[in-house]
Amino acid sequence: AQSVTQPDIHITVSEGASLELRCNYSYGATPYLFWYVQSPGQGLQLLLKYFSGDTLVQGIKGFEAEFKRSQSSFNLRKPSVHWSDAAEYFCAVGGVPGTYKYIFGTGTRLKVLA
Amino acid sequence: DAGVIQSPRHEVTEMGQEVTLRCKPISGHNSLFWYRQTMMRGLELLIYFNNNVPIDDSGMPEDRFSAKMPNASFSTLKIQPSEPRDSAVYFCASSKGQGAYEQYFGPGTRLTVT
Numbered sequence: 001a002q003s004v005t006q007p008d009i010h011i012t013v014s015e016g017a018s019l020e021l022r023c024n025y026s027y028g029a030t031p032y033l034f035w036y037v038q039s040p041g042q043g044l045q046l047l048l049k050y051f052s053g054d055t056l057v058q059g060i061k062g063f064e065a066e067f068k069r070s071q072s073s074f075n076l077r078k079p080s081v082h083w084s085d086a087a088e089y090f091c092a093v094g095g096v097p098g099t100y101k102y103i104f105g106t107g108t109r110l111k112v113l114a
Numbered sequence: 115d116a117g118v119i120q121s122p123r124h125e126v127t128e129m130g131q132e133v134t135l136r137c138k139p140i141s142g143h144n145s146l147f148w149y150r151q152t153m154m155r156g157l158e159l160l161i162y163f164n165n166n167v168p169i170d171d172s173g174m175p176e177d178r179f180s181a182k183m184p185n186a187s188f189s190t191l192k193i194q195p196s197e198p199r200d201s202a203v204y205f206c207a208s209s210k211g212q213g214a215y216e217q218y219f220g221p222g223t224r225l226t227v228t
Contacts, residue, residue, distance in 0.1 A: 034216060043118075043205055043219035090157070094216075100145050100164060100209070102217060104157045 002027050004093050006105035013081050014113045021076040021108050023091030032094040033074040034102070035065055039087045047089075050074065061085070086112045116140070118220035120206050126226045132194040135223045138187055139208030147217060148181055148191050149205040157205075163189065164211075196227045 003026045013019055025031055032051050036044040048059025055067040065076045074091060091105040119138040127133055139146050147162040161171040163183045171181070178197070183189040193200055203224050207217040 036219075043221045044207075046216050046218070049216055100147075100162055100169060100211075101159060106156050 002093060002103050004091055004103050004105040006089075006091055006108050008108045009106070010109050010111065012111040012113060015083050016080050019076075019078045019081045019085070019110070021089050021091075021110070023074045023076065023105060024072050025074065025091075025093050025103075026072065027093055030069075033065075033067060034092040034094060035059065035063070035074075035076050036090045036092065037061075037087050038090065038107075044090060047076070081110075081112055083112045083114060086110055118206055118208055118218055120204075120220035120223050122223060123221060124224050124226075126228065127196055128228055129197055130195045131227075132192065133196045133200075133225060133227075135191040135204050135206075135225070137189045137191070137206030137220060139189070139206070140218055141187070143208035143210055143218070144186070145209045145211060145215075145217075146183060146189050147207040147209075148189070149207065149219075150202045151205060151222070152202045160191070193225075196225075198227045201225055201227050 005024045007022050034049045035047040037047050038044045047063050048057050048065055050057050050067045058064050063078050065074055067074050088107045088109045090107045092102045094102045121136045145164050148160040150158045160173045161181045162169055166183045179193055181191045203222045205219050205222045207219045209215040209217045
């Protein structure tokens with residue numbers, strides 16, 4: 001069955017430090033992959049997406065993610081974190097055959113220290 | 115272009131009352147999704163529509179929940195009668211189609227049932 005795993009529930013980084021959020025998926029074909037961010041009291045906002053082609057994708061707010069088929073991973077990165085990046089981040093897989101469903105990970109809550 | 119619009123943003127009601135949540139998807143999107151988010155269960159897909167037709171309602175928790183999409187620009191999620199365990203944030207999302215298209219989320223309705 002398809003699944004998405006975000007192994008880190010909470011991550012704390014200092015402002016200006018680099019960030020990597022992990023996402024692993026289980027899927028029988030080439031997945032459509034997404035990262036969303038949710039600020040407190042807000043809906044989910046799309047950061048970036050991977051459908052095909054270049055495995056390194058750029059998103060909004062200075063984020064990027066790399067698709068690694070061999071590792072079934074789609075990790076989110078940012079070279080220098082800002083205090084405003086504190087939020088919850090969700091990885092998702094779409095394109096489940098025969099449905100319109102996304103499969104969301106359980107989220108990683110990011111805390112940024114000043 | 116306006117995003118997904120949800121109303122009300124906050125709803126407080128007493129147990130046993132009927133609650134109706136509303137959603138206006140992005141114009142031109144033909145898929146609409148209702149999600150529920152809680153601390154305990156994370157983000158759950160309740161139901162989704164394609165071209166105004168319910169495709170999969172397997173996530174609807176019980177018969178007290180119902181959803182309709184009378185036209186391409188409006189959907190409702192109704193809970194009757196409401197119970198305290200229904201307290202959650204309810205999100206509506208829309209997309210252009212199946213799988214490969216990103217979902218755009220509304221700001222959510224925070225429901226509190228006392």
